[in-house]
Amino acid sequence: MPLRLKKFIGTILIIILVLAYALIATTVASLTLATSPWWIHLLYFFLTGLLWILPAMLIIKWMAGPKAR
Template identity: 35%
Template sequence: MHVRVKKLIGTLATVVFLIVYCLMVMVLAVKLLPGTSGVVQLLYYVVTGLIWVIPVGALISWMHR
């Protein structure tokens, strides 16, 4: 597979993944976080804000192989 095609597929997959991931994180936050303390909410957003890096990093690694 050509590098340009891999980068196109990887870019589109990244955009779609991030949109779906953000929507899922927001839905879970609405269901899980009401009534919790500010510290719990902060931890939730810190963890979910960093977790997306793992699959996107693997996708970028694939794109550059």
């Protein structure tokens, strides 16, 4: 697969990932954290704000292709 096509597909996948992840994380927070104290909200959004990076890293690694030797 050409590198330009991989990068285009990867970019679209990352955009979909971020939008879906934000929607799911916010929905879960609003359904489960409604009566929680502020520090639970802070901890939840801090952790979920960092957690999306893991699947994004896999997509970026795939986009880069094999390592040059």
